[in-house]
Amino acid sequence: MSSVASSSPGDGPGGSRGSGKPKGAPRGRVDKREAILRAAFAVFSRRGYAQACVQEIAEEAGVAKPTVYNHLNDKESLFRHAVEAEADALLAEVLAAVEQLRDRPRDEDPRDALTDLAQRLAGSWCGERARALRRLAYAQVAQFPDLAESVQDRVAQRPAAALADRLARLSLAGRLRPCDPELAAEHFFALLTGPLESRSRLGTRRVPAAELRATAEAAVDVFLRAYASHGDSADSADSGGGRGGGG
Amino acid sequence: MSSVASSSPGDGPGGSRGSGKPKGAPRGRVDKREAILRAAFAVFSRRGYAQACVQEIAEEAGVAKPTVYNHLNDKESLFRHAVEAEADALLAEVLAAVEQLRDRPRDEDPRDALTDLAQRLAGSWCGERARALRRLAYAQVAQFPDLAESVQDRVAQRPAAALADRLARLSLAGRLRPCDPELAAEHFFALLTGPLESRSRLGTRRVPAAELRATAEAAVDVFLRAYASHGDSADSADSGGGRGGGG
DNA sequence: ACTAGAATGAACTCGTGAGTTCAGTTGCGT
DNA sequence: ACGCAACTGAACTCACGAGTTCATTCTAGT
Structure with missing residues (x-):
């Protein structure tokens, strides 16, 4: 899970200090x-x-x-390590959410599983950590393009790939129409995060939980209308508020 | 097309400053x-x-x-004015693209119009100016939140509102199923820009024109499957590569 | 030609923050 | 008790950049 090539010059205190100590932990005092x-x-x-x-x-x-x-050697490596560590943590959180699709009952309506997923992802996406990560990575694209790519990989590419795996299974099982799973995953994330980004106005506005839920449901709704297999539930009469969202 | 600064008007420091010649660089007060x-x-x-x-x-x-x-008083106002001016220019460009939907033949397949729109928006969105705007606004959210909001307004909110107007007409004319136009517009933009953001990896990668086109078509494809009225063309057998399988 | 004002280059002040140095302190292993 | 190595606080160097000053030069308007 550790991401950054760990031995930057001067990475840690006892890295390869003096004679080999049977310590194991290279650090001196505490963490x-x-x-x-x-x-x-x-x-x-x-x-x-x-x-x-x-x-x-x-x-x-x-x-x-x-x-x-x-x-840490300097401000830059401070930045890189801090950001990558946080990106790793976020990736783990998001992957956990996606992997939950694995142990869903095979005959369950995909809508329920996907709605659950969307809710959790919405939560992660709007969280302090995720917002800060996107902002920092985006801001320093010019200065540290490799870092931006690495963050983008953990925050978008890899979650999408993981979701694509799950969608492929659903498709194979006939719960989704035949489709390119990578593209479908991309669209799923887009339908969720695009509106969230817009609603939060780049993070300057706090999105109330109800709106968050509604946005997630609307995303799933549209996704299923586009991707559900014909036999499955892809119809909810109005699209205004998602399923049951009369308000 | 005014890309960016027109090289060096004149010649730079030291050129015209000699002891004799008022040649070349008209350093008079212009704009x-x-x-x-x-x-x-x-x-x-x-x-x-x-x-x-x-x-x-x-x-x-x-x-x-x-x-x-x-x-200009100081660096901050330099920044604000520069960014706002550029945001205005981008807004105009995007609105022009959206307004094109107005003079489409009323009986035309909405897919054609929306695909055209998506192509143009994709171009704008990936352009140097748009990328820089998003990056700068996002980066300085903490320092100039009002500026970020104003940029977000011009770059996302208002274009979405304009598109919502057009979609409402299409819906009323029976070319789209009844829906909340604001939400539909949000989804349209999301389906387009989300994948673009991902493909360009926050702008670190240049997206080839073909991929750009394919992404736009895939977005329209999904959008129409979710939002087309039942009588209209909302089905293209495979969703894998968009219509006509871009190569 | 004369004048007013905008523009210029160069040198200046001044605050800030990265990174270092050092003499002294603490805690752990032996 | 001793020593080593990490840790501390404070003071330091150094580079950089925002914003200003000034004597001078250019252009426009009359």
Whole structure:
């Protein structure tokens, strides 16, 4: 799961310090490193890369500035490691949601499973962490394009691939019409996240839970009208509020 | 098509400044202001807000630094004006594309009109200007939330509203099933821009024209399967590669 | 030609923040 | 008790960039 090639020069304190210690854990005292990375992400996400200052990160981590530089070479690697770690965490969260489709009863209406999924994804997507990740990655595309790609991979590409797997099974089982699963997954995510991005106005507005739910349902609704097999439930008379969403 | 700054109007510093010749560079007062704003957007978009320096903007505009401050108070207002101007231009471009739906023959297959629209929107969306706008607005959300909202309004909200108008007409004319036009417009944009964002990997990858076209067609395809009225053409046997299988 | 004002280049002030240095402190293993 | 290595706080260097000042130069309007 660890992503970043771990041995940047000067990555850790005891990396290959002196004579081989049978320690196992290369770090000296405690897990300052994790605290530092967590603090770094927090500060970066509220200030942005350029506006964040290392001193503040150190304070937030409860650590002295030289300690920060003792663990990570410079501001850039601080940024990269913090962002990648958080992207990994988000990926795990999202993959867990997608993988839930696996243990659904085989004869269940796909709508129920997909609605569940959409709800969970909507939650993740609008969460503080996800928003900050997208913002930071997007903002620094010019400076760290490889980082942006790596984040995009974890936040979009790989979740889509995982969903494509599940959709392929549904399609094979006749619950979805025959289709390109990659494309279908792409559309599923688009129908969900596009409206969310718009509703939250780039994150400047808090989307109420009810609207979140409605958006997820509308996404599933449209998705199924396009992708459900003919025999299956792909019709809900109005599309205005999703299924049962009379309001 | 005014792409970006017209190279160096004149010649840059040191050229006209000699002891004798008033040749070549007419450094008279023209619309320096526009040149400055265009240059500012160009520099901001390749460097980001914090990394951009006013000196570079001045050079790109073919102007001295004090002149920049003579027209705009400080870096922040430079940023705001540059971004808003560019957002206005993009809005006009997008609205023009949407308004084209107006003068389509009333009995035409909506698919043709929507496909045309999707192609044009895809072009705009992936253009240098649109990408830079999204990136800058997104990046500075924390620092200038009002600016981000204003950009989002011009880039997403208002185009969606305009499209909703057109979709309402189509729906009323029986070419689309009865639906909430706002929601439909939201879904249309989502189906288009979501995949584009993903394919371009946040702008780090250039999307070939063919893929762009295929993505647009796939979006329209799904949209129509969900929103076409029953009598109309909402079926293309395979969804794998869009209609006609782009190669 | 004369004048007013916009524009210029260069040098300046000043704040900020990255990264370092260092002398001293703490905690753990032996 | 000793020593090692991480940790600390504070003060430091250094580069960079926002914004200003100024003497000068150019252009337009009359």
